[in-house]
Amino acid sequence: MKDKFSTIVDSEKQRIILWSVAISIILLVVKFYSYLLTGSNAILTDALESIVNVVASFFALYSVRLSAVPKDKNHPYGHGKIEFFSAGIEGTLIIVAGIFILYQSFRSFLFPQPLIELPLGMVLIGFSGVVNGILGYVLQRKGKELNSLTLEADGKHISTDAISSFVLIFGIGIIFFTGWYTLDSIISLLFALYIIYNGYFLVRKSVAGLMDESNPKSINKAVKILNNHRQKNWIDIHNMRVQQYGGDNHVDLHLTLPYYYDLVQVHDCVHEVEEVLEENLPGKTEVFVHADPCIPDPCCHYCQVENCPVRKFPQSKKIKWTADNMSQNQKHYHELGQFKTNSSKKD
Numbered sequence: 001m002k003d004k005f006s007t008i009v010d011s012e013k014q015r016i017i018l019w020s021v022a023i024s025i026i027l028l029v030v031k032f033y034s035y036l037l038t039g040s041n042a043i044l045t046d047a048l049e050s051i052v053n054v055v056a057s058f059f060a061l062y063s064v065r066l067s068a069v070p071k072d073k074n075h076p077y078g079h080g081k082i083e084f085f086s087a088g089i090e091g092t093l094i095i096v097a098g099i100f101i102l103y104q105s106f107r108s109f110l111f112p113q114p115l116i117e118l119p120l121g122m123v124l125i126g127f128s129g130v131v132n133g134i135l136g137y138v139l140q141r142k143g144k145e146l147n148s149l150t151l152e153a154d155g156k157h158i159s160t161d162a163i164s165s166f167v168l169i170f171g172i173g174i175i176f177f178t179g180w181y182t183l184d185s186i187i188s189l190l191f192a193l194y195i196i197y198n199g200y201f202l203v204r205k206s207v208a209g210l211m212d213e214s215n216p217k218s219i220n221k222a223v224k225i226l227n228n229h230r231q232k233n234w235i236d237i238h239n240m241r242v243q244q245y246g247g248d249n250h251v252d253l254h255l256t257l258p259y260y261y262d263l264v265q266v267h268d269c270v271h272e273v274e275e276v277l278e279e280n281l282p283g284k285t286e287v288f289v290h291a292d293p294c295i296p297d298p299c300c301h302y303c304q305v306e307n308c309p310v311r312k313f314p315q316s317k318k319i320k321w322t323a324d325n326m327s328q329n330q331k332h333y334h335e336l337g338q339f340k341t342n343s344s345k346k347d
Contacts, residue, residue, distance in 0.1 A: 013064045013151060016142055020154060021057040023135055027128045028054055038121035045101040045188040046168055049161055049195060052097045056090040056157060060150045081245050084209035087153040091202030098196035101188055109185035118176040122169050129165030132158050147282040153202055160198050164191050218242040219323045222251060227321050229276045232304040233258060235294050236332040249281050252288040256331055259293035260310055266291050298333035
């Protein structure tokens with residue numbers, strides 16, 4: 001059932017990206033036509049960024065299709081990491097476009113040229129901005145909904161383009177009414193800095209994903225799910241790691257259980273934890289659970305198992321599960337504070 005749902009999600013991602021590619025190409029033509037009409041360097045910078053939009057959308061389409069390919073012998077965790085790579089490529093292209101716009105801005109500042117047909121250019125850029133604004137909003141909303149960094153990155157990039165278009169209209173309006181053509185270069189310079197700033201953060205997020213940097217949002221989501229389904233015989237969960245592969249998740253953790261459980265009981269508890277995470281985390285989720293036996297001192301102090309036949313100490317405290325204590329590579333006895341324990345062994 002989950003695999004069928006994932007297939008539907010992958011198809012929806014591809015459909016959305018195809019729309020993004022088609023719209024980006026149309027708006028690219030509109031913006032370059034606007035530049036040919038006006039001769040405005042600021043409009044040219046907006047058009048040049050649209051080239052990046054088109055290239056990025058094509059690469060996003062490729063990455064979404066590749067990330068949907070099932071895992072194989074050479075890619076045991078699947079192909080989802082390509083989405084981080086795609087976001088990095090898009091961020092890099094944005095930075096390159098920003099640098100080129102900086103060059104054009106300084107050049108036009110030194111050698112200003114008269115501008116014509118500004119009202120019509122403003123209308124065309126305004127049309128592009130509205131379309132990009134709607135498209136960017138849809139891509140970001142669907143990216144969060146479908147757990148796709150590629151859609152989210154593409155949406156942020158296109159939304160940035162929409163904002164810059166509206167600011168551009170304002171600037172061109174001032175130029176039209178004042179005749180201060182130097183402002184054209186100043187506007188494009190500010191655009192360039194804004195574009196480079198956004199490109200840097202896309203690259204930063206891409207590198208974080210490729211390097212498996214801890215994602216607080218993903219970990220907190222898993223912690224919340226486990227807290228909501230917490231069982232009394234799950235004495236603690238520690239050494240938990242959550243990695244994202246495109247829209248898919250990989251979770252591994254250590255689960256402390258009563259040491260007297262037989263293999264069947266341990267298997268059932270492990271399966272319960274796996275099922276809870278697989279059914280409640282977005283996208284496909286793969287879970288690996290390592291079972292640890294409890295240690296009477298200190299685990300008895302916070303163990304919630306009722307009528308435990310081997311309990312040596314009464315329960316003294318209920319420890320709240322948090323991203324901090326569930327991520328550490330040790331049982332939760334360090335949370336006991338005033339209670340002395342004989343164990344300092346890490347699991």
